[in-house]
Amino acid sequence: MKVIAVMSPKGGIGKTTTSDAIAYMLGEEHGKRVLIVDGDPQGDTSKTFRRYEPEGIGMSELLGRHSGTEESYRTSTYIQTTEYPHIDIITANGYLMKTDMDLMARQDNKQITLFRHALSEVRDAYDYCICDCGRLFDMVVINILIASDLIIAPVKVGGYENEAVHNLQEQIEDLRCFNQLLRIKVLLTMRQKNKTSLEFENWMRAESGFDVFETAVRRSVITEKSTIAMMPVPAFAKNCIVSQDYRRVTEELLKE
Numbered sequence: 001m002k003v004i005a006v007m008s009p010k011g012g013i014g015k016t017t018t019s020d021a022i023a024y025m026l027g028e029e030h031g032k033r034v035l036i037v038d039g040d041p042q043g044d045t046s047k048t049f050r051r052y053e054p055e056g057i058g059m060s061e062l063l064g065r066h067s068g069t070e071e072s073y074r075t076s077t078y079i080q081t082t083e084y085p086h087i088d089i090i091t092a093n094g095y096l097m098k099t100d101m102d103l104m105a106r107q108d109n110k111q112i113t114l115f116r117h118a119l120s121e122v123r124d125a126y127d128y129c130i131c132d133c134g135r136l137f138d139m140v141v142i143n144i145l146i147a148s149d150l151i152i153a154p155v156k157v158g159g160y161e162n163e164a165v166h167n168l169q170e171q172i173e174d175l176r177c178f179n180q181l182l183r184i185k186v187l188l189t190m191r192q193k194n195k196t197s198l199e200f201e202n203w204m205r206a207e208s209g210f211d212v213f214e215t216a217v218r219r220s221v222i223t224e225k226s227t228i229a230m231m232p233v234p235a236f237a238k239n240c241i242v243s244q245d246y247r248r249v250t251e252e253l254l255k256e
Contacts, residue, residue, distance in 0.1 A: 001125075001126045001127060001129055002127070002128050002129070002150070003129045003149050004022070004128065004129070004130050004148060004253070005148040005151045005152070006022075006130070006131065006153075007141065007144075007145070007151050007152075007153060008153050008155070008164060009136075009168060010164040013154045013155065013156045013189055014156070014189040015132065015133070016040070016044045016045055016132050017189075017223055017226075017242075018189065018217070018249075019045055019130055019132035020036070020045055020049070021234055021242075022246060022250055023036040023087055023232070024084065024087065024232035025246060025247055025250035026086075026127070026250060027084055027086030028087070029234070030250070030254065031086060032128055034088070034128050034129075034130060035087075035088050035122065035128070035129045036049065036087060036089050036132070037089070037090045037130070037131040037132070038058065038089065038091050039131050039133045039134055040096070040133065040134040040135075041092060041094050041095075041097045041134060043092045043093045045089070045092075045132040046091040046092055047230050048231065048232060049083075049089050049232075050082070050083065050230060051082060053091065053093065054094065056091060056093060057078060058080075058090050058091035058093065059078070059091065059092040059099075060092065060093070062077075062078045062090060062118055063099050063103065063115060063118075074121060075121040076121070078090050079122070084235075088126075096134075099139075099140060100136075100138045100140050103139035103140070112139065112143055112146055112178065115143035115146070116147035119147050131144045137171050142175065145179070145182065146178045147179075148179070149183075150182075150185060150256075151172070151182065151183070151184045152187050153168060153184050153186050154187050154188075154217075155186050155187070155189065155204070156191075157190070157191075157196060157201075168184065183211070184210065184211070185211045185212070186204060186208075186210045186213065187212075187217065188204065188216035188217065189216070189217045190218075190219040191217060191219060213252055214248075216245070217242060217246060218241050218242060218245055220241050220242045222236070222241075222243075225237075234246060
């Protein structure tokens with residue numbers, strides 16, 4: 001199972017849209033067995049896959065209770081099916097903020113490897129695990145990153161977004177002792193066909209020093225409409241330009 005985290009300290013750059021679209025493409029268009037994990041207290045991915053419950057169990061309980069020994073608290077306890085046959089989910093809600101505080105208060109070395117240990121139980125059941133991270137570099141996100149093979153970092157045109165991904169790179173360096181293979185790949189999102197956008201894109205590819213997806217995801221009002229409908233973009237509009245772009249991004253992932 002390949003574990004992919006979608007993470008950015010900046011909001012409004014298509015993080016959840018990216019997670020959900022890639023999970024959908026891998027599962028429903030390529031027939032891969034996909035586990036999508038909601039690591040954001042807002043629970044937007046849980047809402048997209050229509051499994052959000054404000055009082056439901058999911059990622060919070062997985063990190064808070066999982067021990068690897070008690071049968072009642074195995075990883076499979078927290079996995080739900082979705083309406084899409086190839087996609088299962090571990091949901092999240094506001095309780096994930098309390099989980100972060102509880103993990104911070106723990107004084108042992110296992111507090112940042114709980115998720116990696118939990119995923120090891122279901123590694124043979126899935127081809128991909130796609131994790132939608134929250135914006136904060138908190139204990140929940142650290143757990144996810146330590147378990148991941150790749151971080152997809154969505155970036156849109158702008159100096160603040162560029163600075164955010166550099167800050168993320170610096171933070172990742174602190175985790176190398178726990179996961180030496182962890183790497184970042186930038187995904188340009190909300191691309192517009194204007195001079196500023198194209199110049200920024202060229203700079204990211206040629207001079208930023210980051211590995212960048214060949215495909216840039218274009219901006220479209222369809223994205224906003226899909227969030228209102230609470231559906232992954234390619235399920236909402238299979239052939240729109242954003243779905244076409246995410247289809248090519250997914251093909252790049254499969255080639256890796």
